[in-house]
Amino acid sequence: MSVDLVARLDDKLRAKRESFDKIPVVDIAPLLDGSNKQAVAKQIRWALSNTGFMYVRNHGIPQEFVDSVFDVSRRFFDLPMPQKMELHVSKSDVALRGYIEPFGENTDPSKTKDLKECFDIGPERSTLEGPFFGSNQWPATLPEFSELTYAYHQKMVILSKTLLKGIALSLDLQETHFEKLMRNPISIQRLLHYPPQGGYVGENIIGIGAHTDYGNLTILAQDDVGGLQVMNRDGDWVEGTPIHGTFVINIGDLIQRLTNDVYLANMHRVVNTTGRERYSIPFFIDADFDAIIEPLASCVTDGNPRRYKPVTCGQHKFGRFAVSYAHLAKA
């Protein structure tokens, strides 16, 4: 692709470079091995109520394995467009698995078209069971793709359950609190590719438009290119600079609703003006489709009255996809 690689960024797309001590890096080894869960829970509480996101290190997933998934993801996105379109997400109906081309999903549709391309994987089912549950579509010419990406998905499911234990403890709940909401949870393993943008770059086309994530928790692996921007509580955009060996963790709307805004689901977006191809691997875990999410009694106080009505996880999540996917909007 021939692009003007010198970007002239619109002022609306600038992010502050905050020092790392404002964006916590939490060592989660004591949560994983059980040696000091409460100490980690305390750091999680600080992070999710103040900055709304955090990096985690010592998460137990070998970097070489993460790198191998990045490698196969790059090879997938390098395939010719017709091969990728054969696996288009619309072919999976409401299971929402497969390839999404640039501008095929717009996360901030009133303002921005998303330049990213994605590939979505979910829990394997032999038939279409309903929204978010069906069979995956796999590229025939990359046999190792399914094995690597699905293994990664499985590891993320396990890690997310550990992190949700830490989040439960951080809210003074029993560590098993989320388990009863997550017997058959919706989860999406996504691969992302952001081509670089040059020339004038305005809000109308960027990597991914400003949005909050829809569900419970996101675990993001990013490469070393950079471009993630996160809005803090003051409404400033700050850079989510890559830190080798970490995952970026943020919560989605459902945890913000559950905590009655005590925890923040940050707005975030990606603006890749680095001149390099950027790849990231987010994993999204939610609750069961029918799980009812409503504010915890402990988060509703005189100073923070109830802000949300109960909603089911599936209703909320599908509703948010419906406005960002062209093929669902037409359905």
Ligand SMILES: O=C(O)CCC(=O)C(=O)O
């Ligand atoms: O690629 C990234 O860094 C962020 C991706 C993201 O926000 C998303 O997929 O929801």
Ligand SMILES: [Fe+2]
């Ligand atoms: Fe996101």
